[in-house]
Amino acid sequence: MSAHSHDIKTWVGRSIRRVEDPALVAGLGRFTGDLPAKRWVRFVRSPVASGRIKSIKAPPGAMVIAMPELAGVKRLRPMLHKFNYVPIEQPILADGVVRFVGEPVAAVVASSEEEAEDIVDLVEVEIEEIAPVVDAKAAIAQGAQAVHGMAPTNVIVEGKVKTGGFDATWAAAAHIVGVEVRSRRQNALPLEPRGGHASYDLATGRVTLTCSTQMPHLMRTVIADLANMPEADLRVIAPDVGGGFGQKMSLPTEYVTLVWLARKLRTSVAWTEDRRENLIACFHSRDQYVTLQGAFDRDGKLLALSADVLANIGAYSCFPTTCAVEPLMAMAEMPGPYTVREYSCHARGVVTNTCPMAPYRGVSRPVITLALERLMDRSAATMGIDPVDLRRRNLVTNFPYTSAMGLVFDDASYLETMELAVEALDIPAFRKRQGEARAQGRYLGLGISTFSERTGYGTPAFAARGMEITPGWEIVELGMDPSGRVEARIGASPHGQGLRTSLAQIIADELGIEPGKVSIIHGDTDRTPYGFGTFASRSAVISGGASLLAARKVRSKLVSIAAHLLEASADDVELVEGVARVKGTDRAIPIEQVARAAYHRAHLFPDLGPGLSESASYDPSGTFSNACHAVILEVDIGTGGVKIERYIVAEDAGRLINPIIAEGQIHGGVAQGIANALYEEIIYDETGNILTTTLADYLPPTSHEIPRIEIFHLKTLTGDTITQAKGLGEGGAIGAPAAIVNAINDALSPFGVSLDEIPVTPQRIHAALETAKETTKRQS
Amino acid sequence: MTKKANITLVINGEKHSLEVEPRRTLADAIREDCGQTGTHIGCEHGVCGACTVLVDDVPARSCLMFAIQANGKRIRTVEGLAENGQMHPLQEAFMEHHGLQCGFCTPGFLMLATGVLEREPDISDEDLVDVLSSNLCRCTGYQNIIKAVRAAAQEMRTGMRSVTRTR
Amino acid sequence: MKPAAFQYHAPKTIDEAVTLIGQVAPEDGRVLAGGQSLVPTMAFRMARPAHLVDINGVAGLDRIGVANGKLSIGACVRHAAFHRPVVEGPLGNLLSFVVRHIAHYPIRTRGTFCGSLAHADPSSEWCLVAATLGAKMTARSTRGTRELAADDFFDWAMTTNLAEDELLVEAHLPLLAPETRFGFYEFSRRAGDYAIAMSLVTYRLHNGVIAAAHVGVGGAEGRARRIAEAEAALNGKIPSAEAFAAAAEAAAAAVDPMEDLQANAKYRRDLVRTVTRRALERAAA
DSSP: OOOOTTTSSSTTTTTOTTTHHHHHHOOOOBBBBGGGOEEEEEEESSHHHHSEEEEOOOTTEEEEGGGGGSTTTTOOOOBOSSSTOOOOBSSSOOSEEEEEOOOOOEEESSSSSSHHHHHHOOEEEEEEOOOOOOSSSHSSSSSSOOSSTOTTTSEEEEEEEEOHHHHHHHHHHSSSEEEEEOOOBBBBSSSOOEEEEEEEEETTTTTEHHHEOOOHHHHHHHHHHTTTTTGGGEEEEOOOOOTEEETTOOHHHHHHHHHHHHHTTSSSSEOOHHHHHHHHHSOOBBEEEEEEEEOOTTTEEEEEEEEEEEEEESSSSTTOOOTTHHHHHHHHTTTTTTTOOEEEEEEEEESSSSSBBOOTTTHHHHHHHHHHHHHHHHHHHHTTTHHHHHHTTBOSSSSSSEEESEEEOOOOOOOHHHHHHHHHHHHHHHHHHHHHHTTTTTTTEEEEEEEEEEEHHHHHHHHHTTSSSOOOOOOEEEEEESSSSSEEEOOOOOOOHHHHHHHHHHHHHHHOOOOOGGEESSTTTTTTTOOOOSSSHHHHHHHHHHHHHHHHHHHHHHHHHHHHHSSSSSGGGGEEEEEEETTTTTTTEEEEHHHHHHHHHGGGOOOSSOOOOOOEEEEEOEEEEEEEEEEEEEHHHHHHEEEEEEEEEEEEEESOHHHHHHHHHHHHHHHHHHIIIIIIIBOOOOSSSSSSSSTTTSOOOOOGOOOOOOEEOOOOOOTTTSSOOOOOHHHHHHHHHHHHHHHHHHHHHGGGOOOOOESHHHHHHHHHHHHHHHHHHHHO | OOOOOEEEEEEEEEEEEEEEEETTTTTHIIIISSSTTHHHSSSSSSSSSSTTETTTTTTGGGGGGGGGGGGGGGGGGGTSSSBTTTOOOOOHHHHHHOOOOOSSSSHHHHHHHHHHHOTTTTTOOHHHHHTTTTOOOOSSSSHHHHHHHHHHHHHHHOOOOOOOOOO | OOOOOOEEOOSSSSSHHHHHHHHGGGGGGESSSOOOTTHHHHTSOOOSSSEEEEEOTTTTTEEEEETTTEEETTOBBBGGGGGSEEEEEEEHHHHHHTTSSSOOOOHHOOOBBHHHHEEEEEETHHHHHHHHHEEEEEETTEEEEEEHHHHEEEEETTESSOOTTEEEEEEEEEEEOOEEEEEEEEEETTTTOOOOOEEEEEEEEETTTTEEEEEEESSSSSSSSOOOHHHHTTTTSSOOOHHHHHHHHHHHOOOOOOOOOOHHHHHHHHHHHHHHHHHHHHOOO
16 A cells, blocks of 8 residues: 555545546436437347257348348357367358347348338248257257257256365265255346447457447457458447446357448448346356265365356357356365365266356355255254354365465455444343244344455456466556646546546546546557456455556656655655655645646756656456355245345455445345346246346346345455455355355245245245145145 | 338437337447447346336336337436536435445436426325336345435425434 | 328317227227327337327226215226325225325326226226126227126226227226125235235125125136135134135135246245235234
8 A cells, every 4th residue: 555644544445536427417327329320220139949940031121131241250269278168159140050049140231220120010021840848957968959060969068076085075075964955047127127238440440349348358359250350450449337236247149240241231320228138138047956965074174075056048149258168167176165175076068059148246256155064954953953053164264265276265254244243133032032933933133144255356266267268367557647647547447437436536646636637548448458357356455556557657757756846855756646756844845846847847857757658457366255145035835935134245345446336236246146036037938938028027136135234344455456445345145145045944944845946935834834735735 | 131211309308310120129229329428238128127217207117118019208317417517406315414335326316216206296105115116126135215206206296405414 | 110101080078089089999099198108108119000099189088986886986087196096985095095006106197997997907906806806898989889788898917898980988897785895915025016815705694694795816827807716615603713714715716826037836826825824814903
């Protein structure tokens, strides 16, 4: 951190208002769909899950583009060099074959959206249907239809790992407890669906693609590649983006079509995804089966974990992470925050005739945490140990800790956050209340989840995955102009995280100026250094770190110049409250004057070079934040309905740059976690037809379903992130399902049910209670 | 395509003469024909509320109305909330209490809250919170939206700004 | 999701409206009132009316009146009109209690009571009210005016027995006797969602025992209806947990529950039992 006197307040740590807000609350945000276009595109999409295209008949006079017309466009072929990954390909428009309901088959171009939709209605696509595979287990069953010729078993990525002492430890265990978890399909459902607007510059032949994305530079590289055009001829702009949550960190093939059309038609071409398309054909997530077993010693020490992960990744592999990201992350991080030394895992990603998957807030971690925390609760019950105590005996407390999979955990507070949450809960008082309620036929439950959250990881971590594209670093270009104002250009791509505000706070502290004098530029590939975008809870850590490093360079130059102007030694000069001052004196000059001198009096500092522009990159190995979620809820056994009474988060993300922004991330993450646990589910029938095509079928929660969240903060400062800030964007979504499911099971423990499937819908609760009743009847 | 109709939409006091097909929704007309893109479209089937505007001072989902139905009616959108460069108490409150992240749902919430608080200034807290369950947000988890609307309601009733948080 | 093209008509009088409807009905013409149910189906292009007759500008359709022991509700009366009781006594209170469960505030400012009836969604609260209280619907066409009792009005899910050229101009609910008790209970997944199952009950007490019980169940079958078996289990009984449980059991046994993404038949049947019992408990409270 910068060297300030103790009595000077820093900007970091303060909940200042966001610079993003005045435009947004005035309705002056600029989202992709706000741009006018000369031509509008709607996609004809496959109505069947699997089949061969026999013919496509367009109405006369209409402009309808199918794959044969898309001259020169390459297929998307995301690549992974490990884990037996099969490099399946995705054509930009269906090429003779359709593999999921909603797959784009043709693009209709017209003068208005209404007209384009009218034409889509009239396009006749004849498809000879093939029997689809819809469920992951069905896809790997003997004799299942292959979705891709090059992957005859439908397994397109497979990882196996086993530590050296596993077998012996397993055999000698005192207790073995298992859980089978089913995580049902999710749609991240950003409120702004996808959209792209490709314009063509007649003078230069360049295309500008304004699109709703979380990674503009990667979009530019891959689209230019696929469209066979020089990357320099493509400019990608991520304007204001209405939420991403991971769904917009993968390449939509539709964006390639738009760029191709703009070049062909030499005019502006736009597509706004509608909600129906987004539900049907925009990346799904988390469709997994996880079987997890734990081997414990007599004292409840978790000695070994055995996991089997089967992920339904849909019909194609997403770019750039590849669809391997869910099963392989599950494999890498399953041991969670516990000190288990022996580990065996078999993880597979399986193709089916469903919509492709892409990461969604937390990726696999919400499912991992659900499995692990259900295992802990069930093991506690089996062994007669208090569930909090069982966790006490197994949480990592000595740092740095290297997991059985080689992940290095930096300083954190897994145990401390759990103790904090437990104290806030007052469990003995709850148990008393729970007993009284049960006597009256009401079922209250309490559940906790503890987890580590991997954040801010750079290229070393991504390189380990064997991806073709190894993201991780971020560059920040930072310059102060002659008037003393700063512009920092970043490769990250925020879409609600308030990064323009929090990075300004970091830079302001370093340079001794107000955040209002710092502008953060992002999203436009013509104006910003190459970067990987915003996802994986990385931007505050990595772009924050790069901002700090770049600001330090500028600071050093300012101090040197000021020292010369003040006739003092550089060591005695500080930048604070808008001035450069000789420490302990009142000899000071405004920073603007120093900046002016850097440009207009450069001859006085020949060894420093002119101007005030610096660049820095940051590529950390990563840092783990942590939290404990605790939930008290009530299950209405008459309806199966669940009402959350109390929701506590005790979290530690190190230094919070802007606390109110940090808490907002937790609120939003928990809300999506509650949705995952109780409400949201993408449902297919056995023919691969998607049944949840409206927001009356797929159920994002309203404010009525989300309780007030009480947040407690701890602050563990580690050197693994130079700003001492850890990431925290995903934690809310990671911990919530486990805590809620544990609480439901606690509420229903008198009935002997075990619910391990999310979402835990009222119907599933009802079915579990019915099954328990039948079992009791049969036994009596 | 059907024959277009000539209509006039009065948006935030300004008249817009348009030629639109009857099927043109009010949301699309406001955004594309009148260039007021602050009103957003999140679902087009009346569930998310991002498209909420005031029609004759009543909150309405503009994706569920046709522009032709709003001919001659007084429409207010988020662009008209601030007056003479001064933000509406609701806008101030959303900024103060971090009631927005990506900002996509925000105009819909602002117009919903404005309409309800103008029509029922003495609405109970319980009813106010219930009204806020009308619209969807994916970023904030609603907590700060509720906080912001409560604070603004207080100010709109009493004319007193609620205590600003320490920064 | 833009609707398919249609021709738009905006009559100013009932006669004009009815004439227009008569003309365009054979060419798939529909009535546009609140639009809160119709327009989403048009956005999905599940409905593609070639003509829309917008009755929002028709004079006199937004009247609520009380006469001859009945509450009359015009075709353009919005759900929001019922937020505060529109008539003194149990009926007004019943309607303002039920209306809070209908969708959300901005939908209620536009959607109409009669529009819900004409739409005939099995999960519509107003359809349950109409069926349970014995509403009468007045339909008008160029051929004349007729009244349909609720039992004759509702056909099955999303269909009524209105002729294609008929406009539902008014619905009439019988006023409830001042001592009538009512209870309504609905179960849905989220605030404002359609009911997965709901029950509306009314009864009077005569010498301490239940009389004139009406037990309506909605959201469970293709149409909301009164369950005679449940009413029989209540009439003549003292209000008690046992009587209510028996009535709820009778209702659960009597229904033939529909199945959808939210509920299979068994679960829905059990929900009917729960919502009926809880509606009765609310009536007795």
